[in-house]
Amino acid sequence: MKTLITLSSYAAVAMSCLAAGPTFTVQAGHPAGKASPMLYGLMTEEINHSYDGGLYAELIQNRAFLDSATTPVHWSVVNDNDSAATIALDATNSFNDQLATSLRLTVTQAVKDHPAGVANSGYWGIPVQPDTRYRAVILARATADFSGLVTVSIVSEDGETVYATEQFSGLKADWKKFELTLKTGKVAPTAAARLVITLDQPGTVWFGLVSLFPPTWSDQPNGFRKDLMQMLVDLNPKFLRFPGGNYVEGDTIESRFDWKKTIGPIEERHGHPCPWGYRSTDGLGLLEFLEWCEDMKAEPVLAVYAGYSLKGVHVNPGTDLEPFVQDALEEIEYVTGDVNTKWGAQRAKDGHPAPFKLAYVEVGNEDWFDKSKSYDARFAQFYDAIKAKYPQLKLIATIGNDQPEELRVHSRKADVTDEHYYLSTDEFTLKSPGYAQNYDRSGPDIFVGEWAAHEDAAIKPWEAGARKQPPTPTMKAAIGDGVFMAAMERNADVIKMQCYAPLLVNVNPGARQWRPDLIGYDALSCYGSPSYYALQMFSRNIGDEILSVGTSQTAVQGCATRDSHSGEIILKLVNPQPIAESLNVEINGATALDSKASVITLAGSPEDTNSINRPRNVVPVTSTLEGIKPQFAYTLPPNSIVVLKLNARP
């Protein structure tokens, strides 16, 4: 007997059925529920150089000289034979209070054709592309007697090739802003390059900020890397959860994501230490997050700082917490207020008069780490204040069903709770059949705000061992992702949103803190992991109605949805076995199934993966399948994720 399993009985039935042969059954007669239209989104924070040295297109590392208080890290002296120069930080000469130091360049001898100056090696290289315009912005001053020329060039690491160059003069004793365009010609792409700034005569010049941008997504100033944005847009995300993760909390209260310090001109952004061991420029600040959402046609899921920081400090609920609650209210006003509000007017001044749509606000992040158990009271204080002013907003509590009862929020009913899962493929394969089946359908809704599969249960993503592995996961991990995404989709009536984390990794060994990560890149190029393609297959192919599915005599896990407008039935099947699985697929209750279906397959050996050098080693393949009937045979390749798109009448 084959047994149909409903949303709430997947695990039990999968184990108890007695069908003849591996079978996957879809109950297409009556939808089992409505699938959340917001199910697939993205999560982001500053980790692994996701922004600085990643999506944020700035090419100069330590552009404002604030990364170290003692040395101008990432900057080096350029002096050639007879020319001589020195560099040093100079905190007594700063452009303003935010950029509280400067780089002093002193050229004592400048010989024609022998450059003397300073160079920056970028974020593991400056990417040079052919026929490309780079926009440089330089804040500088000089001693009153300096009347020389400043040359700004993109030069090969060995100094032999100048890819683009431009000059300016007119330095004064007062600070001035200089803007230049550097244009490359017909060069071969390379990241083995530096930005070099030289003087043509002896003198002393101070730099407050040196910025260099390539062309950005939609040509937005202070914008995003084009190739990475394209990869994100291709995932069809419905929301973006930001700015964390740990990044919203900071190690300490002072180093939290303090949104007011991340807006306005870049020369007014001091930056701050990020909890992942390096300094953030805050170049990608609150407005840029919102514009990023807009560019992807995705909604913001805004996490506000809720009075807990990672080193175990919390703000006492009550009077002490009040300023932070007020800050969150003002942040929401910055996002949603019209130009007649104080913070809406500030947003307009910053360049975006139109308010952004906002439906979800998350109060904190992973507050189960707060062992003082203050979260219930802190959440309540935020809840009451935000609901009083913005009753339409849905508030997300950060302690979900898997955390100890005594840590969860009891004094208010959160609209949504956030659950995080970093598990191995084997753990996900075990957990997924029963996942969410006992969740209370009367709420709170569930947001799986961070999750990812890794290959080896013994190597946790945050441990040193993980950093010794390649930054992005293999096909084995994608299988774990697949079974868990199928589980979430079966339960997409209560799992309203989910997002893989972390999203981005700069693959240079010194740049990363966590693995696995979805998308890898260096200065010049990027690639998607097998997990990226698994997510893309899921997120781009989903209907609005959940169909019950059942399995018997198979380790295959899957899910099904239907598009109520077109009638299309979308099956997702994951074969975690090292052997092919010949499956009987039964579609019960569908009207007029077309005999042709389209198929998207991601398959490979468990260890197969993608990388900078082999970016498309494992990618989905699209094909057509003939002979579709209410019962048909389909053979899943070993270690595979398959999307079957069946045409039926609505």
Ligand code: AHR
């Ligand atoms: O995704 C990496 C980290 O994992 C997040 O910053 C944090 O929320 C979680 O512990």
